[in-house]
Amino acid sequence: MITGTGLTKVYGTKRAVDDVDFTVEAGELFVLMGLSGSGKSTLLRMINRLVEPTSGTVTIDGVDLAGLGAAELRELRNRRVNMVFQHFALFPHRTVRQNAAYGLEVRRVPLAERLDRADRALERVGLGDRGDARPQELSGGQRQRVGLARALATDPDVLLMDEPFSALDPLIRRDMQDLLLDLQADRPRTIVFVTHDLNEAMRIGSRIMVLKDGRVQQCGTGPEILAAPANDYVGEFVADVDRARVLTASAVMRPAPSTAVLSTAPADVLGSDVFVLDADDKLLGLVGSADVAAALDAGEPDLSARVADGYHVVPPDRPLVEFAHLAVSAPLVVVDDGRLVGVVSDRDLLTALGGVRA
Numbered sequence: 001m002i003t004g005t006g007l008t009k010v011y012g013t014k015r016a017v018d019d020v021d022f023t024v025e026a027g028e029l030f031v032l033m034g035l036s037g038s039g040k041s042t043l044l045r046m047i048n049r050l051v052e053p054t055s056g057t058v059t060i061d062g063v064d065l066a067g068l069g070a071a072e073l074r075e076l077r078n079r080r081v082n083m084v085f086q087h088f089a090l091f092p093h094r095t096v097r098q099n100a101a102y103g104l105e106v107r108r109v110p111l112a113e114r115l116d117r118a119d120r121a122l123e124r125v126g127l128g129d130r131g132d133a134r135p136q137e138l139s140g141g142q143r144q145r146v147g148l149a150r151a152l153a154t155d156p157d158v159l160l161m162d163e164p165f166s167a168l169d170p171l172i173r174r175d176m177q178d179l180l181l182d183l184q185a186d187r188p189r190t191i192v193f194v195t196h197d198l199n200e201a202m203r204i205g206s207r208i209m210v211l212k213d214g215r216v217q218q219c220g221t222g223p224e225i226l227a228a229p230a231n232d233y234v235g236e237f238v239a240d241v242d243r244a245r246v247l248t249a250s251a252v253m254r255p256a257p258s259t260a261v262l263s264t265a266p267a268d269v270l271g272s273d274v275f276v277l278d279a280d281d282k283l284l285g286l287v288g289s290a291d292v293a294a295a296l297d298a299g300e301p302d303l304s305a306r307v308a309d310g311y312h313v314v315p316p317d318r319p320l321v322e323f324a325h326l327a328v329s330a331p332l333v334v335v336d337d338g339r340l341v342g343v344v345s346d347r348d349l350l351t352a353l354g355g356v357r358a
């Protein structure tokens with residue numbers, strides 16, 4: 001949906017953004033992450049040409065922004081690409097509803113319609129009952145919600161968010177992250193979200209692009225970056241991340257060492273635990289190595305009498321924090337839609353949680 005190619009912005013002798021390439025898919029929450037001064041805001045603002053690139057191109061839905069005239073650009077910013085900032089400028093003498101309707105007012109949407117859309121947007125951010133309040137009657141977190149409602153009310157194709165939660169207390173910040181994730185689950189929008197907080201990036205980003213001195217260090221999903229930092233800089237950055245919350249079963253699992261079908265002869269799989277699958281790869285159960293040996297001793301022709309369920313089933317997207325403790329009582333088996341996709345060993349867990357490089 002959005003592409004940047006060779007994007008560069010030079011201020012004097014400073015390359016604020018230096019030859020950056022990226023692609024943002026429709027419906028993705030794409031995070032630009034880096035320390036202060038790494039070029040995040042400059043890059044974000046080149047996406048709607050609030051900052052004019054020194055070189056390189058941006059396209060939205062295949063249209064090169066460089067080719068847009070002033071009127072088309074205004075149209076783009078008004079209707080398609082909305083920006084949300086760290087500090088929303090709410091009008092103090094207007095009600096919350098009027099503030100939420102502001103983006104529609106700019107577009108000359110009729111009054112009744114814009115108030116109605118503002119109310120619905122306020123509803124979605126949990127402020128349905130505060131429409132008549134004034135901004136100063138709201139907490140900081142609620143004011144950020146009004147700003148988000150203002151952006152949502154215009155129903156943009158793309159949201160550009162520049163550290164929208166950075167000024168909030170940690171707990172309220174988490175609420176806002178949850179709200180954003182809920183809104184995305186409900187109706188995915190294409191969002192480019194800037195943060196200097198890697199935990200925030202990992203928590204909400206479908207993919208994260210790590211910037212340093214205007215250059216891309218790495219781009220990938222949170223678990224990909226955690227599992228394989230591209231360089232020492234990214235490695236140091238991710239050292240402090242709350243791995244148990246970021247890493248999911250699929251990020252730490254490995255293929256099941258040994259699988260079989262019900263008709264497999266015990267002699268063929270002697271010596272290991274065996275996962276028994278049906279013809280569609282659905283997991284039927286586990287035969288422990290001792291049971292394989294017992295079946296062989298008893299002269300059983302196959303494994304069918306020995307299939308048991310002494311394991312924990314974990315879905316691929318479950319974070320470690322929610323299942324790691326189960327590993328002490330039984331093996332962890334990652335199952336997606338009935339299919340065995342992998343296993344998680346104690347060693348895999350320790351390696352992942354300890355941040356030990358494989």
Ligand SMILES: Nc1ncnc2c1ncn2[C@@H]1O[C@H](COP(=O)(O)OP(=O)(O)O)[C@@H](O)[C@H]1O
Pocket residue numbers: 011014015016034035036037038039040041042043
């Ligand atoms: N308008 C400007 N004029 C001169 N230098 C700028 C301007 N905007 C940003 N810079 C410089 O470009 C670099 C990147 O800034 P910025 O994109 O704001 O980074 P971030 O958002 O990651 O903190 C910084 O060194 C900053 O000082």
Ligand SMILES: [Mg+2]
Pocket residue numbers: 040041042
């Ligand atoms: Mg910035």
